[in-house]
Amino acid sequence: MLTLKYITENTEDVIRRLSKKHFDGTAIVAQVLELDALRKSTQNQLDNISAEMNAISKEIGKLFQQGKQEEANEAKAKTSELKDSIKLLGDQLNDVEQKLQELLVQIPNLPHESVPEGKHAEDNLIEKEGGKVPQLSSDALPHWELAKKYDLIDFELGVKITGAGFPVYKGKGARLQRALISFFLDSARDAGYLEIQPPYLVNSASGYGTGQLPDKEGQMYHCTEDDLYLIPTAEVPVTNIYRDVILNEKDLPIKNTAYSACFRREAGSYGKDVRGLNRLHQFDKVEIVRIDKPEHSYESLKEMVDYVQTLVEKLELPWRILRLCGGDMSFTSALTFDFEVYSAAQQRWLEVSSVSNFESYQANRLKCRYKDGDKKTQLCHTLNGSALALPRILAALLENNQTAEGIRIPKALVPYTGFEIID
Structure with a gap:
């Protein structure tokens, strides 16, 4: 299948070359780009929340050592909420990636420039x-x-x-x-x-x-x-x-x-x-x-x-x-x-x-x-x-x-x- 990188960097060329195989790629390529943007956005949110949870997790031990029991428990509650968010975003990301894969396998290979025009x-x-x-x-x-x-x-x-x-x-x-x-x-x-x-x-x-x-x-x-x-x-x-x-x-x-x-x-x-x-x-x-x-x-x-x-x-x-x-x-x-x-x-x-x-x-x-x-x-x-x-x-x-x-x-x-x- 075509790589996401090639499709995103050469969108017009992909659609043009697919037309030589009499495949209208306009709609499906647009869907791919939309899903890819959603994938990146979801991945970015997931990375930010994971980083926040890791940072809080490191602080919990210090708070307990400092005798700040209440603050430590609040931090633990926060990490629990973040874990729920991470699971939800992870599920959303898997769903987006699966839909993206289903679209990508429906797109034919691009014909070489030397392929002649023709239908039959x-x-x-x-x-x-x-x-x-x-x-x-x-x-x-x-x-x-x-x-x-x-x-x-x-x-x-x-x-x-x-x-x-x-x-x-x-x-x-x-x-x-x-x-x-x-x-x-x-x-x-x-x-x-x-x-x-x-x-x-x-x-x-x-x-x-x-x-x-x-x-x-x-x-x-x-x-x-x-x-x-x-x-x-x-x-x-x-x-x-x-x-x-x-x-x-x-x-x-x-x-x-x-x-x-x-x-x-x-x-x-x-x-x-x-x-x-x-x-x-x-x-x-x-x-x-x-x-x-x-x-x-x-x-x-x-x-x-x-x-x-x-x-x-x-x-x-x-x-x-x-x-x-x-x-x-x-x-x-x-x-x-x-x-x-x-x-x-x-x-x-x-x-x-x-x-x-x-x-x-x-x-x-x-x-x-x-x-x-x-x-x-x-x-x-x-x-x-x-x-x-x-x-x-x-x-x-x-x-x-x-x-x-x-x-x-x-x-x-x-x-x-x-x-x-x-x-």
Whole structure:
């Protein structure tokens, strides 16, 4: 979340930049400023009364020693009154701080100045593109038909076991999934990322720390009896490793990678664009996470984008990178680049990765900090990216590589699959 200090010192700038995300911050920022003024006033009264009580308390002993019993008892009565006032003001302060916190978590992160104007995905800017779109035969099949033809994925069986959006991978389909996970993890380790194997369930403090709560509570699977949430991405548990931690400047940037299953309710998703693997409730993904110094975080973001580009190139997929406009960005992001690969059979672009810099927004919620060269404690910047999400990568691989002989496996994956073609 945004810091109170930044909001109070840059009020007009905050409102202006929030408008790029099509968020009218005028009213809520005014409420924040009003509550902050009340908080300061209440804290000031509390400090003054506490100081007065401490001073009187010190005098009580002296009065008793001097035999001034009546004055000492009057002083004791006064401290009792002050204690009541302190409790009342303390309760008022806690109430104000709670209301202030409730408002602050409703304010999105500020978009970076380089974020383009726009409301919808159509307004995103194409930064870069590469790869060659394959020319398929007229009888080319979409991946859900290929999955049935070659017995790779059983969508109906998933519906029987769980429900829609929970496919069952079989045979070479399962092996291809495992190959992609291993390829992505090995590539990340080669790029200097430390592999983490995180839990798939997190507590509400973790969801709050990375910004999924309260913003996306309705999109997360919630185990109500234990008050735990199934993770929507490995970003949540991995970034929360650094919650309430003060890091050393020399250890930054920290680079982690993790494979996990991901769980998203995707409420309201339906239609032809969610067929097959296009949108699932459970899917596999390899994530990369960085914790960095503010002055280096945008260099880290570029490195992460360049790294994801190498993955889609090695998979021989046509790709493009989009700079997201203000209206298409997430609640917590300051700047996001999306990767899309082209699905030749569906004749559409499929999003396979988002790489984002959250600046200090998550770090402030997490209390993730570092000590600089002057031993001053500063908020870190956090970044993360999909490297990569499997379902649409798999969809594009199956569709783009279909031939009369079968489905060709990209060379980079053959050492992991153990086969060159699905026939």
